[in-house]
Amino acid sequence: MTAIGYYSIFIALFLSVFCALALIIGIKNRRAEVIASAENAAMAAFVFLSLSVAAMIYALVTRNFQIEYVARYTSRSLSLLYTLAAFYAGQEGSLLFWSWILSIFTAVVIFQNKNKNRELMPYVLLVLTTVIFFFTFLMIVATNPFKTFNFIPNDGQGLNPLLQNPGMIFHPPALLIGYVGFTVPFAFALAALITGKLDSTWIKTTRKWTLTAWAFLTAGNLLGMEWAYVELGWGGYWAWDPVENASFMPWILATAYLHSVMIQEKRDMLKVWNMVLIIFTFLMTIFGTFITRSGLIASVHSFGESTLGWFFLFFLLLALIVSLSLLIFRLPHLKSKNQLDSLLSRESSFLINNLLFVGIAFTVLWGTLFPIISEAVRGIKITVGPPFYNAAVTPIGLTLLFLTGLCPIIAWRKTTLKNFGRKLLLPLIASGLAAAGLYLYGLRSVYALITFTFCIFVAINLFMEFFTGTRTRHAVFGENYPKAFWKLLIKNKRRYGGHIVHFGVVLIFMAFAGSVFNVAKQVSLKTGESFKIKNYTLRFDALSNYPTATRQKVVATLTVLNDEHQVGIVSPEKSLYSGQNQPTTDVAIRTTIKEDLYVILAGYEKDLATFKVLVNPLVAWIWIGGGIMIFGTIVIVWPQRRKRV
């Protein structure tokens, strides 16, 4: 199976070369049968990459330790689920996963466009197949997933204990599918630039692809946050680590793109801007991979220093030069027919939100690259920490949140001041009253006060959108209220699905603001002793030390009392996995919708243990808000029921 896996990659590489050459010949001589042959070759590349994936999974499950990759990431004691997850735990496996997903997407694109976009398709396929070529080429020349030892080790090294978390099963594939998904709109954008078919066709064709990729990237980032929160034991969920930034930048640019394409679709404006956004979204996915694989920037996620990064840098520069050259070449044809009619219009507000999104992306890029820039200029590597990002990104983020509430009440083209004022009055009064109430209640943090006020403002506006819409349907079509609400949602899934996504965003912002009230305490306790943090009392009951099949566990048991009533037991742990020198920390979290009680076993001796305890308010709302965002996206992409003819 090892050789079959390797040869399958080799055949996929050859097929991608054939596909590209056939496309070039077909395009040059306008020969449809050659294009059809190229399409079949791209489908065949998917078949062989699938075979290679099957070979890798077989090797992992049967513990074929002769394959270096299997020996490095699995062991006999590793559970089946994590053995399967080891497929994308390492560099080679994740590249195989990437190229396989891209080959699936390519096959789906071919299938979807059998009878449409025929002028664009040869170029779309050329871009997609070039990216497949790049990844299969990497696996053949630089990082072969099926590389074997001359001997067969008795056991493998096993999966890093930090990776043995449910997050490992969902976070990497979600992120990688998100990354790969953006290749499709990028390919269509380049095809539009090459063919000169610069109307909104390419945008409409790829709308669901972009939304799906965006949803996966959103889920990937949120799952990563959750994983970091429960596994790393520092009490937070986002540390502005370069690799976190690398997945955040394409997400933020894609979010800007999802908003700005609406202007092109409705008003035929911002054509250049949309091209720039999708090109840079794709480039950022490659940039993120470059950061992870080059070892250029220190990160907790790095795969270690390797030459692979330089291949990515070359590919990144090539993609940048090609796409920007095409964009410059087509610049005269990308001029808009329409202009902004008024500053108080949906178009203007979308334009401002786009500038803010790009502002965040640029700030994060600057912070991520600053260590390299400072080293090149001054010879000292200066790392930029969370204070820089928080100070720069927070005001922009809050402005965006405010705009989220403002946009729905502004109409396309222009809104009269009178109309605008009338719509704004109720949300403004309500959020103003809420702000005064929060201040009187004792909230003094300016950041939290602004955030909560904006959250209320946006939530009211979103509620009013649904409320007024339902009422209007009830009045115009005579539908009862539940039916009117349902029809409102399904008749304009894009608009109201978007509002659902925005409601999720509101909840997440609210949870972020909750971090202002985080409380942390570190204490050393003997068994039987208690201590207080906020309204919780924690009593240290016992410390037990025992071995399991894979590790030596030390578990502390604490009883949690809230205002003298026992509300639960928490058990933070420390584990030493066999073959590992450093113990890992398993935090104990007691979650409620109000706050998380987060307990870390920092150290221990006989009957004495040191605990770091945090009370993190509103954290659960990040995951709830994230779920709502994904649900909203599903509403948007849900297929329209076709009318029976």
Add this chain to the structure above:
Amino acid sequence: MWGYVMLFGLLIGVCYWIIHPLLQDDARQNSFTPQPTDILKELQNKKDAAYAAIKELEFDLSMGKLADEDFQILKRQYTQEAVGYMQEMDKLESSQAAFSKPVDTVAEEEKEQGVKVTRNPESAERKLIFCTSCGEESAVESRFCAACGSNLHKHHKNYLQEEN
């Protein structure tokens, strides 16, 4: 060993599959450029999208989001867009029909039409049908309703049956 045999077999199959289109002379030979039916479908989608946008505007107006003046301008803009698509569709369909009919038949039909109009010049104007979707009046020859964009082809057929 069996694995290699299977891989080889698969490779042979795939080679045939890739070469197959080069040896065939089927309908896909013309698929490099869009087929008239695909263009029609695309135009139909664009037309539907323009009318959907008008419906959305009407809803925004009734929600009080849009000023009446802006509504009229945008409605006109989208209607013009939709009419443009319908004209393109008509042009494409008539060119397709002309392509498929023998030249003699076309000339004969034109002659007949001319005679009808000469004998009874008012008849062409009088023939009206109503759109079942919105109730708007349209000339019997119209393929689409100018108000809502519905296909009038079916009503046209019914009308002819009734007339006969």
